[in-house]
Structure formats: structure tokens, C-alpha cells
Amino acid sequence: MDNTRLTKLKTNWCGNLSAKDAGKQVSIAGWVSTIRDLGGIVFVEVRDRTGIVQIVSDPVKNPDVHKIFEQLKDEFVIHVTGTVTLRPAETNNPNLLTGEIEIYPDKVEILNESKLPPFIINDDQDINEDLRLKYRYLDIRRPKVQNKLLLRHLITSEIRSYLNKKEFIEVETPVLIKTTPEGARDYLVPSRVHPSKFYALPQSPQIFKQLLMVGGIERYYQIARCFRDEDLRADRQPEFTQVDIEMSFVDQEDIIDVIEGLLTKSFKMAGIDVSAPFPRITHKESMETYGSDRPDTRFDLKLIDVSDIMENSGFAAFADQVKSGGTVRAICVPDISGYSRKEMDDIRNLVVSYGAKGLAWITYYPDGTIKSPVLKHLTEQEIGQIQQRAHANPGDVVFFVADKANVVFDALGRLRLHFGSKLNLIDLSKHNLLWVVDFPMFEWNEECQRHVAVHHPFTSPHPEDVTYLETDPLKCRAQAYDIVYNGNELGGGSIRIHNPEFQQKVFEILGLSKEEIKEKFGFMIEAFKYGTPPHGGIALGLDRLIALVSCTASIRDVIAFPKNSQAKCLMTDSPAVASEDQLKELHIKLMPEKNSK
């Protein structure tokens, strides 16, 4: 920000003044941050977006100005015209960027008064989040919050500039769209013009960006708002922002190349150096090694396959799992042989809450003894084999889960993360970006008794696996890829299907009837019949990206006006009831029991 006049009231930002401005006549404006009244002389700190500058009022030198000073309270909005003056050397404040100077005012004007705020506007105290959200506009005055919004702006600008240079064009897609099956729950918007019909808010601009490819845009991006009506988490809001990208005439390598450049630049804006190419891991390897499709590779504690040892062991619970197509995996946790029975039970309960039927373990004590609830089922040789394969040292505990593979991976993967953080195994100085590639096309959904798309229904299968579509869909890999940062999914994408028959086929595997396909996606199948280029893309979660690079646990901290965990806006008190007239126009009748609140 330069020092040319900003507005009629303001020649300079508060935080940018320095010794080299000494002697200048300036006008500044901002909020009263602190008042220090020494009886005669009064110091007032004025804050704006850039920082703080000290104003000095001397009752002898300028009694008129001093009268106004005596009326000031915290958060009053004031305008000050005066001379930037070097402080007496011994009164410099090295903690303040403007600590070498202060302003002697010729004129002070109160532009607006302020009620006493419900909390003090500074960075020092942690305020309850619900109070901060109710008075979010005051919270945003805190430098800590402003800095996050500023970083978000800088990264978003950098992303736009990077993509613009690569000849992408930003195209806006509609927010009122058609509800689609698959995926998250849609937010519905009733149509006034068409009784009993509804728009949906987009979960992502997916279909539109593909149709932009049919439209010959070739390189599209959008900083797009997306909506999903699911329960919230620290990293999930009902509306959130995606960096949405789609390209024509590409393969997976082209997309990865673009994103590695984009992320390198984005991380740079946050002061984090990462270098491309990022490592890659297949989905299969990631699941088998880390028990997750978004592995945190900042620490080891890898999963170990002990199925072969257990298959013929005397421990029927494990052996039977292996014989019936399941698996037994283990992790070896260092130096926890001192855990009490209760601590082990807590860990078992944890694993059970992750979906495992149970947890077994072998404890290798430092004195060489071995204890285990399942010891009597295993031979000495088997225990030795396990110790060797797990590289278990004295003091370590090896945990086992036996079940179907996906249950085992999930439970042990979460247990791995639990110990990773509990035992401080995570190297916090690392910034591990990696690609997870070769996701499966489908997984079996027990609840719906059908195949569901792991990525989404427009994902192209891996060329080598196309034959599995007919024979064994679960074996079919997709041309889908996720970008993972320190165990967090930053985004994901795929090469899309551009052949209408192929797309039709995949919809059928997903259990959609011909009628449903025609009704829900007919326009898309039709579009694909008019010369659709091969295309693919990716979407990055912008909120999550900003939160992670600014070391914030919750994406609420990087969204100006977030919802709380109950999906309410505490400031505006939304959602709110609609009037009878509004509902009538929309042809909506409320169900009585839901109408009470």
C-alpha cells in the first residue's frame, strides 16, 4: 500500500507510518484502540487495517484538541490530522512497527461513537466462539482474524493470476440448479413459478464445467461456492468454496502438473516452501500402508499384514477371518508397555467405535516377558514371527484387527492417527503434499445394496480396467486422484467420461434405471453426443487449504461469516421462520410438528 492519499479523510494507513515520514502533515482515521491518560498528557492508539499508531495530546500545547481527547472511548471512530514526529529516543517502542514515531494532532474529529464492546478487541484473549460469531463484525476487527482474511485474499489472487497466465478463463455457473441423485444431501429452493418444483443449490459445479468443455472453453476455472446439507465439522461448512478447474485434451499428468504449480505458489504465499513433483501413492498402497486414502506421511507407524501367520494359527477368530476372505493387520506402537488395563480397554473401545469388532494385542515388556489376552491361542513360533515382522522391540505393543479389509484398514488407520498425535510422533515441521492415485471406481454400499461411485459418476475408468466394468466393477480402478496435505484431503479430481454410451453404462452400474438416467442426466448424455473433447479436472477445497496453511484447526476461522456447528448464523439468527405469505406463494405447507420452533 503506498502513501498517496487514500481518501479525503485519510492520507495514510496507520500501520505504515515510520521514521521516514517524520515532519509530514498527515490525516489518519481509524478506531480508538487504547487510551493512556497520564493526568496531563494523553496517549491514544488508533487502529486501522494495517496496524496501530500513537497520537499524543498535550493539554498545554493544544487545549482545544485535548478537550476532544477527553471524550474518547474505546472503539470510537476518529479522524486525526497532525504532524508525524520522531519520538524522544528513550520512548521508542520496539514492539510496535510504528514505535519510532507518533502524531501530534492539529485537529481531532469524532466520526462516530461506540457502545462498550462485549469483548476487548485484541489478540491476547481467547473469547468464546459463540460470542465471537454473534459479534463477528467486532471479531473481524481483531488483527488475528483480519490477517487470515488477508491471507485468503492473497492466495485467491495468486491462484487467479496463475490460472489466468495459463490461459484458463473464469466462468460463473448457476447457483439455482437441478437436484441430482448421488452424493450429499441437496439444499432445495422452492420455485414460486412452478408449484411443487424445486431448484437445488450445487454441491459443486461438476456438470456445468463438463458442459463448458463440450462448449469449447477448453480451460475453465471458478472460485465457486458449493452447498451440502450434511452435518458439520470443524472442517466442514454447509457452504464452502472450491477452486474448480476443468481442462480439455488432457490426461492425469496434465492436471497434476497444473495443480502442483498452483499449490507451490499458494503455499509460498503462506511462507511455506514445497517443491514439485509431489510424491504419489496408489490408493491400494495407501490403504494397506496407512489405513487411509488420505495418509499422514509425517510419521511411520505403518500397518503390517499378518494374515498369513494368523491363517493357520490356533486363534480361530483371526484364522476364520482370513479363511473367509478377510484380513488381519497390525500396528506396532513403541514404548507403551506400561499402559494400564484401563488404558488398553479405552483403546479397544476406540477401535470398536471405529467399526472393528474387537482388538487384540501382544505386549513385549522391557524385561523380555510377553503378555497378551490371546497368548494361549498362539504358538511361540507365531509370536516370534509377529515380533520379527512388526519389528517389535521390548516395550512395544502390537495391536491386531481382523475383519473385512476395509474395516481393518479404517480402524487401524484411525488408531494409527490416534497414537501419532498422542505419542507426538508427528514431525510438525513437515509439509507433506502427495497424490493418491488409482482410486477404485466403485464401492459396495451395504445400506443401499448397490454400487456407489467412489469419486463421482462421471469419472472415467482406468484404461486397463475397462473390461472389469462388465465383469467385476469393484476391481475397476478409476482415473481419479486426490491431493493430500499432512493427512488432509485438499482436493480431488478425475479424467471424465466423454463417451455417451460409456456414461450410460456407468449410470446403470450405479443402479440408475433408464428412465432415471433420462430424467436426471438426459441433457448430459445428449450433450456428449455432439463432439465432446476428452477432458478432466479437479476441485480444491479453498477454505481447508487456507485453514491448513495458516495453522488453524477450524475453517470457520478463515470464513468471514461462518455458520456454527448447528448450521446457524449466530449473528443474523438464520435460518429463520418464513411468513405465511411467503410460504403460500411458494406453495409450501409446513408439517405441524416441525412448525413449533
Add this chain to the structure above:
RNA sequence: GGGGCUGUAGCUCAGUUGGUUAGAGUGCCUGCCUGUCACGCAGGAGGUCGCGAGUUCGAGUCUCGUCAGCCUCGCCA
């Protein structure tokens, strides 16, 4: 829908085994103070202990219910 944690002054929190008038820091108000920068000093105001019931001679403290907030499981192509 399930589980866990939390709720005491404007704000951040302490409050022992159930026991007299519920505390601290900070903010606020008043007074003093001319180089402070978390200014200092002195004094003062400020409480439905989230809400409701119960146990008890007596509940901030124990029990049950309820509301709110955060985290999490399910859910989130």
C-alpha cells in the same frame, strides 16, 4: 440420531468434603497522576452460578431432565 467435554461478574477463569455474605484477573465507573505503550495508584459498582425439578436442615457443588456451545461417530459422490 449416538458418544464425550463445557456452561459461575461485560470478558477469561477459580470455587476444596454439600455449610455463614460466591472469588481472582481484566474490563467498566469515580478520583489522583505530563512520556505512557498490558501506564501506574486509590476507591466503587457489577451475579437468576444456563434453565427446571429432585435429594437434603442446607445445593454453584449431588441426582434427573432440559437448553445452548465445542469436538466426534454415523453422514459428507
